[in-house]
Amino acid sequence: MTGDTAGVRGGHGLRSLGLAAQPPTYEALLDWWTYLREEQPVHYDEELGNWHVFRHEDVAAALADHRTFSSDMRDLIEQPEAFSKVAQGAFLGFDPPEHDVLRSLVSKVFTPRMIQELEERITGISDGLLDALGGARHVGFVERYAYPLPLTVIADILQIPVVDRARFRAWSDALFFQGRDGEPVLVATAEMLRSIDPLIAEMNAYFLDVIRSRRARPGPDLISRLATVEEGGQRLRDEEILGVCGFLLVAGHITTTMLLTSSVLLLHEHPRAAAALRADPSLTAGAVEEVMRHRGQLPAAARRTTREVVLRGRRLPKDSVVLLWLAAANRDPRVFPDPARFDIRRTPNRHLALGKGIHYCLGAPLARLELRVALAGLLRRWRHFTPGGEVTYEDPRHTIGAREIPLEVEWAAGGAG
Incomplete structure (x- = not known):
């Protein structure tokens, strides 16, 4: 086939190879990834004006090469005032040395030990949410469990009053979806960013007020620790701490919510896996990795080329926007035997759902x-669960997961509390 926009021949049924032409369903994107990963693993999208990369080897190499495939899009996309303010601390979108300075300071506070110490608290939040269901047989899974659990964890870490937490959803959605709505783009335009700027301004004002208060009267919370951390005479500015708060709203909230929805749907589709996890909870860690590989929440990561680069015979000009399709790479049969199979015992599991290289998810x-913790809790308390109505999905071109899952639940003996 000669043209990138030519129709696809064969049994795949794709009428065009452009992302915009694909229906916004997971199944349609899966067909698209599968075809292009084999036939055009580096593909130029004429309508959107960016490049797509699909194979695990290429995606992993690009993620690891930040000098060639930069995360910094600031020169390509004009950022409105409020968005540019919170972006000052969004070090995932920076290159060294700016990236290294900010990440090093944040890492001194956001440590693995600090995270591990949260296990008891997260278990308590999970149990409390399940207790609050009161043995109900009809459960809105997202609203009653998958959304409030990570939100409560983040709010606890930041020590945000309960009455303010309802505002987090609008802010985190604005930061994550960036005004894209139904548009088939993964990199927002300046116009899209302007559409969310009033919400971002509201969030900025709220957190900057909190940050200044914690600087004056620091406590044991994460914001206070970020406000006081120092390394080599360098400290975080208020706007940089604001960016970290925004990152936590997105990465610590939407990411986990989406993965929880995919986990429940996958375990419903694979009852033997659910039974194995109930019989042996030590398998849960491996199950989490397989959920991330099989149906991770982030379909692609965007990068900008800092120089002209040749990839699989295709010449990508400098300042090209490149979409590295993590979801396609995680289904690459060159790396994952029988990639369509959901296998909670899969070893090794070299998925890229959380990135690679200097931008690996903090x-x-x-x-x-x-x-x-969340999966262990609900599997312990629920003997059986199945969708009891229509599942509403997010647009998988932006994120993979469900917005609404009405569940029919059968509680285990004593599981209703």
Whole structure:
């Protein structure tokens, strides 16, 4: 096939190879990833004007090469005032040395030990949410469990009053979806960012007020620790701490919520896996990794080329926007035998759901802990669960997961509290 926009021949049924032409369903994107991973693993999308990369080897190499595939898009996309303010601490979108300075300071506070010490608290939150269901047979899973669990954890870490937590959802959605709505783009335009700027301004004002208060009267919470941490005479500015708070709202909330929805749906689809986890909870950590591989929450990571680069015979100009399809890489049969199979015992499991290289997800230990505790809790309390109505999914071009899952639940003996 010669043209990138030519129709696909064969049994795949794709009429065009552009992302915008694909229906916004997971199954449709899976067909698209599968076809292009084999036929055009490096593909130029003429309509969107960016490049797509699909194979595990290429995605992993690009993620690890920040000098060639930069995360910094600031020169390509004009950021409105409020968004640019919170972006000052979004070190995942920076390159060294700016990235290294900020990440090092945040890492001194957001440590694996601190995360591990949260296990008892997360278990208590999980148990409390399940107790509050009162043995109900009809459960709105997202609203009653998958959304409030990680939100409560993040609010606890930041020590945000309960009455303010309802505002987090609008802010985190604005930061994550960035005004894209139904548009088939993963990198937001300046116009899209302007549409959410009023919400971001509201969030900025709230957190900057909290940050200044904690600087004056620091406590044991994460914001106070970020306000006082120092390394080599360097400290975080208020706007940089604001960016970390925004990162936690997205990475610590939406990420875990989406993965929890995928976990429940996958375990419903694979009852033997659910039975194995109930019989042997030590398998839960491996199950979490397989959920991330099989149906991870982030379909792709965006990068910008800092120079002209040739990848699988395709010449990518400098300043090209490249979408590294993590979800396609995690289904690559060159790395994962029988990749369509959901296998909670899969070893090794070299998935890329949480990134690779200097931008590997700082919140990965927290996400893994929350998922492990949350799944163990509901499997212990629920003997059986199945969707009891229509599941509403997010647009998988932006994130993979469900917005609403009405569940029919059968409680284990004594599980209703």
